[in-house]
Amino acid sequence: MNITELAEYIGSLLPGCKVTEGKQFAEVALPPEMLHDAAFKLRNDAKASFDFLVCITGVDYGQDLGATYHLRSVSNGYTVVLKVRTSDRENPHFDSVTDIWKSADLMEREIYDLLGIKFTGHPDLRRLFLDRSWGFPLRKDYMDDTKIVTK
Amino acid sequence: MEELAKNTGIGEDEEYIINMGPQHPSTHGVLRLVVSLKGEIVKNVEPHVGYIHRGIEKMCESLTYPQIVHLTDRMDYLSAHINNEAFCLNVEKALEIDIPDRVKVVRTIMSELTRLQSHQLFWASYGMDLGGQTCYFYGLRDREKILNIFEETTGARMLVSYSCPGGLMYDIHPNFQKRTKEFIAYFRSILWEYDAILTGNVIFQERTKEIGKLSLADAISFGITGPSGRASGFSCDVRKHEPYSAYDRVKFNEVLHTEGDTFHRYLVRMEEMKESMNIIDQLIENIPEGPYAVKMKPVIKLPEGEYFQRVESARGELDSIIISDGNKNPFRAKFRTPSFVNLGVLNYITKGFKIADLVAIAGSLDFVIPDIDR
Amino acid sequence: MGIKGMKYEDFKDNESLELLKESGTNILLATIDDVINWGRKASLWPLTFATSCCGIEMMQTGAPYHDFARFGMEVYRASPRQADVIVVAGTIVYKMAPVLKRLYDQMSEPKYVVAMGACAISGGPFFLNSYSVVKGVEHVIPVDVFIPGCPPRPEALLYGMLQLQRKIETETMRSRKKRSASHNSEIV
Numbered sequence: 001m002n003i004t005e006l007a008e009y010i011g012s013l014l015p016g017c018k019v020t021e022g023k024q025f026a027e028v029a030l031p032p033e034m035l036h037d038a039a040f041k042l043r044n045d046a047k048a049s050f051d052f053l054v055c056i057t058g059v060d061y062g063q064d065l066g067a068t069y070h071l072r073s074v075s076n077g078y079t080v081v082l083k084v085r086t087s088d089r090e091n092p093h094f095d096s097v098t099d100i101w102k103s104a105d106l107m108e109r110e111i112y113d114l115l116g117i118k119f120t121g122h123p124d125l126r127r128l129f130l131d132r133s134w135g136f137p138l139r140k141d142y143m144d145d146t147k148i149v150t151k
Numbered sequence: 152m153e154e155l156a157k158n159t160g161i162g163e164d165e166e167y168i169i170n171m172g173p174q175h176p177s178t179h180g181v182l183r184l185v186v187s188l189k190g191e192i193v194k195n196v197e198p199h200v201g202y203i204h205r206g207i208e209k210m211c212e213s214l215t216y217p218q219i220v221h222l223t224d225r226m227d228y229l230s231a232h233i234n235n236e237a238f239c240l241n242v243e244k245a246l247e248i249d250i251p252d253r254v255k256v257v258r259t260i261m262s263e264l265t266r267l268q269s270h271q272l273f274w275a276s277y278g279m280d281l282g283g284q285t286c287y288f289y290g291l292r293d294r295e296k297i298l299n300i301f302e303e304t305t306g307a308r309m310l311v312s313y314s315c316p317g318g319l320m321y322d323i324h325p326n327f328q329k330r331t332k333e334f335i336a337y338f339r340s341i342l343w344e345y346d347a348i349l350t351g352n353v354i355f356q357e358r359t360k361e362i363g364k365l366s367l368a369d370a371i372s373f374g375i376t377g378p379s380g381r382a383s384g385f386s387c388d389v390r391k392h393e394p395y396s397a398y399d400r401v402k403f404n405e406v407l408h409t410e411g412d413t414f415h416r417y418l419v420r421m422e423e424m425k426e427s428m429n430i431i432d433q434l435i436e437n438i439p440e441g442p443y444a445v446k447m448k449p450v451i452k453l454p455e456g457e458y459f460q461r462v463e464s465a466r467g468e469l470d471s472i473i474i475s476d477g478n479k480n481p482f483r484a485k486f487r488t489p490s491f492v493n494l495g496v497l498n499y500i501t502k503g504f505k506i507a508d509l510v511a512i513a514g515s516l517d518f519v520i521p522d523i524d525r
Numbered sequence: 526m527g528i529k530g531m532k533y534e535d536f537k538d539n540e541s542l543e544l545l546k547e548s549g550t551n552i553l554l555a556t557i558d559d560v561i562n563w564g565r566k567a568s569l570w571p572l573t574f575a576t577s578c579c580g581i582e583m584m585q586t587g588a589p590y591h592d593f594a595r596f597g598m599e600v601y602r603a604s605p606r607q608a609d610v611i612v613v614a615g616t617i618v619y620k621m622a623p624v625l626k627r628l629y630d631q632m633s634e635p636k637y638v639v640a641m642g643a644c645a646i647s648g649g650p651f652f653l654n655s656y657s658v659v660k661g662v663e664h665v666i667p668v669d670v671f672i673p674g675c676p677p678r679p680e681a682l683l684y685g686m687l688q689l690q691r692k693i694e695t696e697t698m699r700s701r702k703k704r705s706a707s708h709n710s711e712i713v
Contacts, residue, residue, distance in 0.1 A: 022456075022457070023456065024458075024459055025459070051371055051372070052371055052374060053374060054374070054468075054470065054487065055470060055472070055485075055487035055492075057472055057483070057485045059474060059483050060483075068457075068472075070459070070470075070472075074371055074385075074387075077392065101372055101374070102369075102372045102373045102374075102495065102499075103372065103373050103374030103492055103495055105495055106491065106492070106494060106495045107492075110491075114208075128200060128201060129200060129201035129204040129524060129620075130201060130204070130620070130657070131620065137206060137209055137656050137657075138208065138209055142656075144656055147619070147656050147657070148654060148655070148656050149652060149653055149654070149660070150213075150653065150654060151653060172624070173621060173624050174572075174573070174574055174605075174624065174628060175603070176573045176601075176603045180575070180576065180577070180580070181576050181621060201618075201620050202576070202618065202620050202621040202624070203576050203577055203615070203616060203618060203621070204618055204620070204657055205616055205618060205651050205655055205657060205658050206651075206655045206656050206657050206658070209654070209655070209656065210651070210653075210654045210655050213653075213654045214654075221650065222650065225577070225578060225650065228577065228578040228581060229581070272581070276584075287587075287588075288588065288589050291584065291585060291587075291588030291589070291590075292588060292589045292590065294585070294588075295585065295588060295590045298585070308582070308585075308676075308678070309578065309581060309582065309676065310578060310675070310676065520576075520577075521577045521578075
């Protein structure tokens, strides 16, 4: 299937989500409540089984915080991109997908460490690279006068 | 300590926790492993990382695109040119510029030489970890020759920074083809020594066969790519599935085994060295003439959007993701590095084996720690 | 005693070396000092400590081409209690600094520190805009020799080790004690 047919097929699998065609991949914009169900359906679908989670990217859009999931199907070679966003900067949280793909374990811990997004249902959400009392460096409003040297 | 106890499940008698700290001769860098043991059997391995976390992704947000190329070198320093290529291909894809043929062929040759020297270092240090100190000297003696080839053309031995957005930094040296051909001929004649010392050795085989098995379904679910995944039967070579640079014009085999144990992860890398030499052979004779770079604007600005590029590094699949908002610095630059994802499987395949097997398994997964921490 | 194979005029930093030499000890103590210094400099045992890319160049210096066993330092000790010199090869971050200080404290006198590479001297390529890199190992432990480069060539590392040997030659029994008590670590 090319990108257009893939976008239509996924649109039929996931009602209520906006499916667009990006330049390279089909992109799906999801509300955060639907994340776990959508991931489960995409993983276990017979025709386009997305069984390989390539990576989860955490992004700070300025006002919102979000996560981008790149999924790939090993047998067919399709790739799809899921995007979720939340505007809650005090206590952002998404559902964890560690029960669907085991590689999400470390990736979600990294996003929690660097951006502060919690994943409910993660078996062991601890900070990965930094200490407990460090802030969240990848946020756009992170300031640290003692350690960062700027020109 | 209570957190450690809760996470490792310790509580029965005769269980105790050992710390293989950040400074250790066989963890290949600053990886801290907290191992809970019962006697000599490993119950749980918990890796603690972050001892070399330098904040490269945050730094990229304040640097221009040509400056980021020099930082990508330092992420996985053993596949330095492949990291450069990933980032440069991504920028070129976003700007939709055509790259001359000469650039594609030279980039491919340099990437394959990089892969060769990374696997040579793997062989050298893996043998040393398991006790065969001779492998260190043989492997590094031959690796020195590749570093001399790099130095003549690019100026640097290991952290080359040779690709840049638009092409190459400088043209290849006139001696490049001659020296590479001489090296390939020499290395082909000496590769039997590597097999004679280590692969056929009874002690090595006893220490690595049937240890740390990983099945195909688990490899896909944990996201293990690269030689570690191909040893379990997972066909994941990006050079075959989505060819970039000059990989669509060369014929080579993707090395696949099905057993998935430590010995076959090692064997895949040895056979990949031979495949790399075949690729270089097919390209080194006819490097096309032409310009070595495309003229770019002094300030590179990417159009708004998200861009994605995958390449095959020596450890697995390396992805470069750039989110741009039209400025001269990227809005968010992310690298999906293979060692970070491969680390997740260490606990799963070591359960039930002895602590000496932990060293063999961790060595066969071939981590480079700055690749995990970035 | 001197360094075999390299003349005094070939070294580039002779002025600071002359400043380190004390003058006016009696002849018996000077001879004992010479013998002790010769023993220490000719068999320095490094600690296996490498954080990032400079570690690979250090390994490559031990390889047969640029052998450093001919200078007496091939025996790498994994335990800091048995090591003489720690070659800090690689970037030090805030999480790793307490570990480095602990390793340095565990080494027994006389101990020396070599800062190898731009990252260990001043933070290197990660000086600007990085939130977690210590801007130079001198903030944590006292350094004897700085070797610039990113990464330094094996010949540069060997030159740095020879400078360290020359520095050891100028020591007397009194100056050793003064040196190690005077450094205060700012970060840890």
